Structure formats: structure tokens, C-alpha cells
Amino acid sequence: xxxxxxxxxxxxxxxxxxxxxxxxxxxxxxxxxxxxxxxxxxxxxxxxxxxxxxxxxxxxxxxxxxxxxxxxxxxxxxxxxxxxxxxxxxxxxxxxxxxxxxxxxxxxxxxxx
Amino acid sequence: xxxxxxxxxxxxxxxxxxxxxxxxxxxxxxxxxxxxxxxxxxxxxxxxxxxxxxxxxxxxxxxxxxxxxxxxxxxxxxxxxxxxxxxxxxxxxxxxxxxxxxxxxxxxxxxx
Numbered sequence: 001x002x003x004x005x006x007x008x009x010x011x012x013x014x015x016x017x018x019x020x021x022x023x024x025x026x027x028x029x030x031x032x033x034x035x036x037x038x039x040x041x042x043x044x045x046x047x048x049x050x051x052x053x054x055x056x057x058x059x060x061x062x063x064x065x066x067x068x069x070x071x072x073x074x075x076x077x078x079x080x081x082x083x084x085x086x087x088x089x090x091x092x093x094x095x096x097x098x099x100x101x102x103x104x105x106x107x108x109x110x111x112x113x
Numbered sequence: 114x115x116x117x118x119x120x121x122x123x124x125x126x127x128x129x130x131x132x133x134x135x136x137x138x139x140x141x142x143x144x145x146x147x148x149x150x151x152x153x154x155x156x157x158x159x160x161x162x163x164x165x166x167x168x169x170x171x172x173x174x175x176x177x178x179x180x181x182x183x184x185x186x187x188x189x190x191x192x193x194x195x196x197x198x199x200x201x202x203x204x205x206x207x208x209x210x211x212x213x214x215x216x217x218x219x220x221x222x223x224x225x
Contacts, residue, residue, distance in 0.1 A: 002155070009153070034213050043117075043203050043216030044156075089155065100146070100171070101214060103155040 003027045004092050006104035014112050019077040021107050023090030026071065030092040034101070035064060035075045038087045047088070048075070080111045115140045119204050119217035126191070126198070126224050134189045134220045136204035143209060145187035149173060150201040150219075159202075162187055191222060199224050 005024045013019045021035075031052040036044035050057040050064045050073065057064050063076045077084055090104040117138040126132045138145065144163045148156040158171030162181040176195025181187055187206075191198045201221050205214040 004155070006155075036213075036216075041122075041201075041219065041221065043119075043205075043218045044214075045216070046213040049213055100158055100161060101156075103148075103157075105153065105155040 002105070003030075004090055004102045004104040006088075006090055006107050008107050009105070010108040010110070012110045012112060013080045015082060016079045019075075019080045019084065019109055019111070021075040021077075021088050021090075021109065023073045023075075023104055024071060025073075025092050025102075027092070027094075027102075028068075028071065029094055030102075032093045033064070033066060033073050034091045034093075035062075036089045036091060036103075037084075038089060038106070044089055077109075080109075082111045082113050085109055085111050117204055117206055117215055117217035119202075119220050121220060122218065124220055124222045126222060128224055129193045131190055131192050132222065134191065134202055134204075134222070136187045136189065136217060137185055138187075138206045138215070138217075139185060140206055140208075140215060141184070142206035142215070143184070144207040145181070146205045146207070146214065147171075147177075147179065147187070147189045148203045148205065150203060156203060159189065198222055 034049040035047040037047045038044040048062045066073045087106045087108045089106045091101040093101050120135045146161040147159040160179040162168035178190045203219045204217040
């Protein structure tokens, strides 16, 4: 049962435009959300996170929005750059318990020069 | 520099053989994790360990075994019982609640 879902397996965006990657989750107990970026044959690298007590977190070109009532979060990248081309994973965790991360299936972003 | 080291980067195994993937971290993290990635799928948790000498099964533990004798090391053994072992394996560690994972660079295992 996939508790974190990324329904778009791929996304193509022109350089300089905004990239919006979406993520939905089913477990209302999740209270910490993260985005990871992954290049082929490499481990994911942490990008940005948000606690459930916030609805927005911004770091440079990257902004994550959280809508708890809709159980939805999104990652905005603006402006998009060719180096942003990678697979982006959304992840969620519970502050209690084993603190495992539950990952989505990933969205492959291609930024076209 | 602190980080997680996975070795080898590429590994080939014959059917019926056990193979062990190495994961070492010098970040002083208590928790360590093993994930598997298959094409078109998210990362699936195999095993995790929150403290030395303790580990728990994840969602897809069948055919795998682990040990956590030292804080720095969390090796994963892929046994012959694993029906479809060809995949990309990722090791991660974490300081604790509220912290993100630090991942290794992965090991691609191919059964030939």
C-alpha cells in the first residue's frame, strides 16, 4: 500500500520556467516531509523539508508547499535550470516510532535548455 | 569529510550465491537503513537499525539479512532465497527524529 504517491512519473519544463512537482499522501499522522533529488547511479540527496506545523518553506529557488487538509505537498523550482534534471522523490515520516521514511515513486524532471 | 560509503558500486552474483553489500558511515548516526530501488518504483525499505545490536524488518525483508555489530557499519546480505535480487541498493543513515537521511551512492547488484 503506497502511502506516499507521486502520480506524475515525468515532467518536462523549459529552462527559466517554473517546475511544479506534486505529491499526495494518505497517512494523516505524517508530520515531516522531505524532497530528495536523485541522479542516475547515485544516492538521493536531500533538497528541502517541511514540518507539518508549517505550510511553506523556501530555500533559494526551491519552495515546498504543504496542504494538510488535502494531504498534498508540492515542490516549486523557479527558475528551472538544466542541472535540475533528475528524479525527485517525495518522502514522509512520523516523528514517533521507527522514524522510517516513506518514499513516493519519483518524478523525472527534464529541464529543456 | 563525513559521509556514507557503500561498496562495491557494481556487483555481479551468480544465481544461488549469497552476497554481502557493505555500508559504512562516519557521521555518528544512530539509525541506519537499507532500501531497494527498482525501475519505476519508489525506494522500498528492506531493514533498518536504530541502535547497535538491534535491527528490524522493513517492508521487503524476505531473502535478506543484516547485522549491526558496530555503530558505523550495517552490512546487507542478499541470500539465495531472494527471488529477484537484481536492483539498485541504497544505504542511509539518520541522526534521529526530525532529521533527513544521508544516503550512500548505492550498489547495483546484477544476478547473472
